[in-house]
Amino acid sequence: MKFLDELRTLREQINFKGKISDISGYNKLIIAGMGGSGIAGKIFQELYTGMPLFNLDGYHVPDYVDSNTLFIATSYSGNTEETLSSAREAMDRGARVVAITSGGKLASLVKEAIKIPSGIQPRSAMGYLMMPLLNTFMDLDDAVIGRIGDLLWDLDEDNEYIRSEAGKLAADKSIPIVYGHSPFRWVAYRWKTQFNENSKVMAYSNYFPELNHNELVPLKDSYGLDNFRFYIFDGGMDTQTEKRVRFTENSTGIGFHRIPVKGETNIEKIFYLIHYGDYLTYHLALERGIDPTDVSILQDLKRSIARNNE
Amino acid sequence: MKFLDELRTLREQINFKGKISDISGYNKLIIAGMGGSGIAGKIFQELYTGMPLFNLDGYHVPDYVDSNTLFIATSYSGNTEETLSSAREAMDRGARVVAITSGGKLASLVKEAIKIPSGIQPRSAMGYLMMPLLNTFMDLDDAVIGRIGDLLWDLDEDNEYIRSEAGKLAADKSIPIVYGHSPFRWVAYRWKTQFNENSKVMAYSNYFPELNHNELVPLKDSYGLDNFRFYIFDGGMDTQTEKRVRFTENSTGIGFHRIPVKGETNIEKIFYLIHYGDYLTYHLALERGIDPTDVSILQDLKRSIARNNE
Numbered sequence: 019m020k021f022l023d024e025l026r027t028l029r030e031q032i033n034f035k036g037k038i039s040d041i042s043g044y045n046k047l048i049i050a051g052m053g054g055s056g057i058a059g060k061i062f063q064e065l066y067t068g069m070p071l072f073n074l075d076g077y078h079v080p081d082y083v084d085s086n087t088l089f090i091a092t093s094y095s096g097n098t099e100e101t102l103s104s105a106r107e108a109m110d111r112g113a114r115v116v117a118i119t120s121g122g123k124l125a126s127l128v129k130e131a132i133k134i135p136s137g138i139q140p141r142s143a144m145g146y147l148m149m150p151l152l153n154t155f156m157d158l159d160d161a162v163i164g165r166i167g168d169l170l171w172d173l174d175e176d177n178e179y180i181r182s183e184a185g186k187l188a189a190d191k192s193i194p195i196v197y198g199h200s201p202f203r204w205v206a207y208r209w210k211t212q213f214n215e216n217s218k219v220m221a222y223s224n225y226f227p228e229l230n231h232n233e234l235v236p237l238k239d240s241y242g243l244d245n246f247r248f249y250i251f252d253g254g255m256d257t258q259t260e261k262r263v264r265f266t267e268n269s270t271g272i273g274f275h276r277i278p279v280k281g282e283t284n285i286e287k288i289f290y291l292i293h294y295g296d297y298l299t300y301h302l303a304l305e306r307g308i309d310p311t312d313v314s315i316l317q318d319l320k321r322s323i324a325r326n327n328e
Numbered sequence: 329m330k331f332l333d334e335l336r337t338l339r340e341q342i343n344f345k346g347k348i349s350d351i352s353g354y355n356k357l358i359i360a361g362m363g364g365s366g367i368a369g370k371i372f373q374e375l376y377t378g379m380p381l382f383n384l385d386g387y388h389v390p391d392y393v394d395s396n397t398l399f400i401a402t403s404y405s406g407n408t409e410e411t412l413s414s415a416r417e418a419m420d421r422g423a424r425v426v427a428i429t430s431g432g433k434l435a436s437l438v439k440e441a442i443k444i445p446s447g448i449q450p451r452s453a454m455g456y457l458m459m460p461l462l463n464t465f466m467d468l469d470d471a472v473i474g475r476i477g478d479l480l481w482d483l484d485e486d487n488e489y490i491r492s493e494a495g496k497l498a499a500d501k502s503i504p505i506v507y508g509h510s511p512f513r514w515v516a517y518r519w520k521t522q523f524n525e526n527s528k529v530m531a532y533s534n535y536f537p538e539l540n541h542n543e544l545v546p547l548k549d550s551y552g553l554d555n556f557r558f559y560i561f562d563g564g565m566d567t568q569t570e571k572r573v574r575f576t577e578n579s580t581g582i583g584f585h586r587i588p589v590k591g592e593t594n595i596e597k598i599f600y601l602i603h604y605g606d607y608l609t610y611h612l613a614l615e616r617g618i619d620p621t622d623v624s625i626l627q628d629l630k631r632s633i634a635r636n637n638e
Contacts, residue, residue, distance in 0.1 A: 046356075046380050052537065052538060053538065053540075053541025053542050054541065056541075067390030067391040067392055069392050070356050070390075072380060075537075075538045076510055076537065077566070077568065078510075080377030080380075081378055082377055082378060082379050082380055099568070100537055191552055193550075193552050193555075200386055200388075210542075211541075211542040211543075213546070214546045215542055215545050217546075218545050218546050218548075218549035218550055219550045220543070220547075220550040220552060220553065222532040227362065227385075227386065228362060228385045228386075230363075230626075231362045231363025231521075231626065232363050232364070232520075232525050233521075233524050233530070234626060234629065235524050235525050235528050235623055235625055235626065236524050236528050236530040236531070237530075238528075239528035239618070240528055240529045241501040241529065242502075242503050242529075242530060242555055243530065245503075245552055245555050246530070256387070258387065258409070261632070261633050262629070265628075265629050265633070266629075269625055269628065269629070308549070313545055315544055315548055315579055316540075316541065318575075319540060319544065319575050319576075322571070322575050323568065323571050323572065
């Protein structure tokens with residue numbers, strides 16, 4: 019599927035109805051996943067704080083995993099080495115393990131799997147990976163889904179204005195730095211990873227208020243700042259965070275590039291910002307003359323490690 | 329106190345005996361803290377996984393905080409706005425709130441405070457902030473403390489070789505990127521923040537294996553990579569991580585600058601790497617002709633926000 023067509027499937031993905039049945043009796047939640055599969059759980063952790071939730075992006079589970087633990091293994095391909103390893107460990111400890119996956123070894127390993135459609139890049143399957151979490155743990159109004167659909171539609175129909183921002187990045191060969199704030203901290207990280215995979219451009223993210231305790235200093239005094247271009251999500255800030263952003267700009271002289279935040283609820287805003295970043299990073303790939311789909315080096319890595327495991 | 333003298337107090341700090349008494353009856357742990365105060369809890373989360381642990385670096389507590397929650401508020405000054413806010417919320421929810429602090433409003437707010445010596449920069453008080461966590465939750469052998477002392481002593485006595493690495497960063501005006509791996513993920517972040525505050529240099533961190541799922545791509549194909557200098561902690565890797573690092577270097581052609589990892593146990597290795605980063609960032613400040621102590625912009629921010637709160 020062409021990359022642009024992949025991006026446009028997000029509008030359909032938000033209607034995915036899969037959910038985990040009967041979550042009563044568990045007192046802690048682990049969502050395991052790497053890269054494009056793991057980002058759904060990371061973003062979700064700022065939306066749901068009804069029980070302790072740990073986002074696992076490594077090979078091994080914490081010591082506390084037990085039979086009262088609900089362990090959700092997210093892997094689009096179902097063949098992510100780290101997630102297979104941690105899911106096996108969680109099963110050995112008696113946790114309930116549920117997979118969100120399109121198939122692969124993970125689907126065979128677990129007793130319960132929410133099967134999602136295959137055929138696109140993991141990082142384009144954000145909706146399929148996210149909706150089962152939202153459907154399970156949050157009361158999602160149909161009206162919210164409808165409004166998300168409208169926001170995504172608007173971006174799908176007209177994103178040429180985003181291309182001009184991408185053009186500035188490409189012309190200056192700027193490294194994007196994306197600053198988030200709750201509940202969009204991990205959306206900033208999502209942008210970073212999309213710059214990495216779609217645009218093949220180095221990028222980093224950070225978040226308020228934590229960055230005010232350290233990164234504020236070099237924003238004023240570092241060498242090399244001309245190589246960076248700074249983005250913030252302009253909306254959904256509480257009063258203190260607004261003050262912090264204003265002080266950071268005034269005291270350092272750095273002009274942040276402001277991304278509008280549209281939507282009524284946080285979930286709407288999150289999907290809007292995710293899709294905005296999809297298009298910014300897609301257009302940057304085109305501006306650079308690069309194929310946004312191609313991440314063959316990631317496949318090479320998986321083959322190389324698998325070969326060495328034999 | 330001169331900055332170098334501050335750094336040298338770490339050797340004494342590791343003998344700090346403060347601990348939280350009677351931690352039975354709690355089933356989840358929150359460690360709240362920002363910046364130089366918060367980093368202790370962040371590093372600690374990879375050492376202790378006996379119960380769900382959440383590192384809070386914001387104003388508000390998760391919904392699940394209740395009377396079975398042990399909430400540890402770490403603020404060196406005791407006046408960190410975010411930590412005061414979250415500690416108050418935790419108390420309102422009936423959590424047991426213990427502070428690790430040198431004083432300030434936090435010491436007055438809570439019923440239990442582990443008082444640590446004042447008079448140095450928060451980021452130099454790493455040992456005072458960390459030891460109560462280690463003393464409370466881990467069985468620390470005196471022999472381990474002794475060996476940490478020896479490792480720190482060696483760095484204190486001879487760190488001129490680290491200055492040459494700092495000289496390369498300064499000469500090339502390189503932005504340091506620090507790659508960690510468990511259990512040193514947050515030590516990489518500590519280095520990032522020390523580059524920020526001591527050297528006044530922009531810096532970022534990331535960790536294996538997660539970075540292999542996204543950042544690997546631009547390491548091969550991005551513009552602007554000449555502006556960065558990449559560090560890895562060369563030791564304590566499992567077999568899969570070693571393979572990943574090797575593939576990352578071979579496939580991208582980027583030479584990582586390897587920092588030796590000394591020590592027998594993970595706690596020793598962590599303190600060694602922390603102190604190595606202290607010296608690297610200190611020397612980079614000197615190479616740049618900059619005062620490593622001065623972070624007056626952070627004080628300006630606090631004053632500005634406090635004034636606006638009135």
